[in-house]
Amino acid sequence: MKPALLLITALALIAAAASAPQTQQTDPSNWSAKDAHQGFTVAADAYSNAERAKKTFGKADPYKAGILAVDVFFKNDLKDPVHVDLSTIRLDVDGPNGQHFRLPALTAPQAAEQIAHPKAPSMPRPRLPIPLPSGGKERGIEKKLTPFSLQSDIVPPNGTLRGMLFFDMGGHFELVPHSAVYIPDVKSVASENAMIYFDVPLGPKKQP
Numbered sequence: 001m002k003p004a005l006l007l008i009t010a011l012a013l014i015a016a017a018a019s020a021p022q023t024q025q026t027d028p029s030n031w032s033a034k035d036a037h038q039g040f041t042v043a044a045d046a047y048s049n050a051e052r053a054k055k056t057f058g059k060a061d062p063y064k065a066g067i068l069a070v071d072v073f074f075k076n077d078l079k080d081p082v083h084v085d086l087s088t089i090r091l092d093v094d095g096p097n098g099q100h101f102r103l104p105a106l107t108a109p110q111a112a113e114q115i116a117h118p119k120a121p122s123m124p125r126p127r128l129p130i131p132l133p134s135g136g137k138e139r140g141i142e143k144k145l146t147p148f149s150l151q152s153d154i155v156p157p158n159g160t161l162r163g164m165l166f167f168d169m170g171g172h173f174e175l176v177p178h179s180a181v182y183i184p185d186v187k188s189v190a191s192e193n194a195m196i197y198f199d200v201p202l203g204p205k206k207q208p
Contacts, residue, residue: 037195042072066170069148115145
């Protein structure tokens with residue numbers, strides 16, 4: 001990647017971070033849910049509390065539609081930019097009663113459509129990537145959600161990137177402690193080799 005392009009990317013990320021809503025006051029580097037290796041760190045903070053989600057999102061609250069919002073923080077300690085494939089991120093749920101689900105992250109339009117037209121609680125389910133026609137209500141919610149979402153898939157060198165991911169859990173937030181954010185495709189732009197996957201458990205750490 002050319003130096004000029006790197007500079008433009010870095011400035012764009014700084015501007016996006018400055019305009020994004022503040023979702024957490026504590027230092028994300030201190031979050032307990034994280035995975036770090038090869039000079040890269042992924043940390044996560046799940047919004048599994050109804051009051052907290054309502055306070056943050058207001059009328060665009062995903063919790064009321066059974067959707068889990070997860071604040072995700074990427075930290076790049078490498079000298080080169082790192083690309084994260086957002087389309088392959090998922091939430092792995094392995095419940096205590098044999099429940100096993102692999103939930104892809106929702107886009108802001110998908111989350112907005114479901115928030116506008118919530119369904120009755122059901123088991124967690126993958127969201128089909130089918131574009132749906134949106135009305136004024138959906139567009140309004142999408143407009144509110146978009147600033148919270150990840151604004152890029154590039155983490156600048158010695159920099160950070162932060163934003164929300166959304167997963168349709170069908171209202172079964174009791175399974176959050178048995179869930180983990182799985183990020184399989186992370187790669188330095190200067191290398192042909194992908195990094196080892198990142199797996200961030202949202203529940204208590206298991207004892208060795």
